[in-house]
Amino acid sequence: MSSVSLAVTDGMLHFELSLAYEIFGTAPAGVNGPWYDLEVCGPDAIRFGRFRLEPDHGLDRLRDADTVIVPGWADIDDDPPADLVDAVRAAHEAGARVASLCTGVFVLAAAGLLDGKRATTHWAHTDALAARYPAVEVDPDVLYVDNGSVLTSAGKAAALDLCLHIIRLDHGSSVANAAARRLVVPPHRAGGQAQFVTTPVPARDDHPLAALLPWALERLDQPLTVEDLARRARMSSRNLGRHFRAAAGTTPLQWLLTQRIRRAQELLEQTDDTIDTIAEATGMGTATTLRRHFNRTVGVPPDTYRRTFRARAGFSSGR
Template identity: 50%
Template structure:
């Protein structure tokens, strides 16, 4: 089993504590432990205490360590030492939201790209100038160390880690079980500058779900707007407000995701992968996949099918 240790550093949101258990905990491939420097009741921000019974020895020999919490405050020295030890021992290190401050205090982010919740990104950059802080992404990986923005972006990162471990089909199954969207690309904007239109409080989620079932067909802005029963202009504005992407950018991301899943889980020839994902041709498949992950379809299949 792939062992995961989530080290909790108060102050912490109870929601953040639940994320590793929610995403990894229902998969028999993972053994998830939650630990803290001082086992017992751990205070949460605006909520009840969370009982954490495991100490930092739960981090010994695990494959993945997640730093959760801190709110930007100083972490206990023993936590920082345990993180450095885990990293030196070859564990994959990641942080959820303000857990980036913990990794920064341990010196694990020096000279690397990293992110955190956009509201604290400037503080992270000011306090740790050796870090290349990226405030406008959902998650980022540099040198085997992963950091994520807040709330839902932390779920995105955990799903991304599952995908790296076991492929797209397993990650998408975990997303369905948690009732969240499939893996979103880490470079997507983490916050939206334009608020949702308040007049009806409507969402384009049904239209996105409808489009996901038709990725292999030509879909135009007019098709999407027709399904949503709005104008193309309103569709574009709301789409960007809800996803951070234009409708056509979102479609392209989803089609590349579908192609990746087909490459990982089937032996279809490249022309059929391109057709079923809506990318049209093997040349288009090659172009967009290389642009997203830096691999040709053949190289991608060879790299990921072994994880199945």
């Protein structure tokens, strides 16, 4: 079982704290095997907003965690508490994966964990982050950044995206999708997607893409083109592209590729199908094409991805 520790102190933002507690504290229905062992670590009783919280352990407990989550921190005009910064740094040095939600990034930056690395936070605070920590490469235009052992997210909904990304890394895409279904949110928004996308998926039945996207998802094994999608949606290709950029923050072809890769991940995790068979089932055509796109998008070849998640069956701590 992998342990997740929430690093808290006075002034934490209650939304990000509650979000992380809900996601990592409750396994989605149908998940077999152990879930995360969740703990809240902080100095004595703390206050966040109008609430009072009794942590399970002190901050020194962070050194024993596999993953440390630093929720949003309210008062970014002041330096983060030194004991919190030191504890987060010590946890990372001990081998923990450390992730910040929204303005929790100021704690990671103060700990030196982001020096020379790319990072993000809520767009309203990116200038302040860049000015205070010039060694950090601040990217204001993404939802989250994954540097391996250090991850950062933008605000609110993007914090949820990063938490689901962590579940996907640990348990695979099917479990992450189950967690997203329980929370009634989109299962995957890529970290590189712009923060300013207002509607990641169509929210209304009368949206121009509401019927098109499920139709396309049922036909991922077919060589769909932009013209095919536009014809199905009964609009021009240019108009289709405009709706996709507004609703999904990407182009129709990039959206299709993302769905094909997601489907390939599920088949690699859940079946013994050959790479050629999966390439056909996801509309990639050949194993060579699948390997090229999969490696570019996921960061590892399909064969490596399959071995990794087969080895993680039931999920056990890597530490």
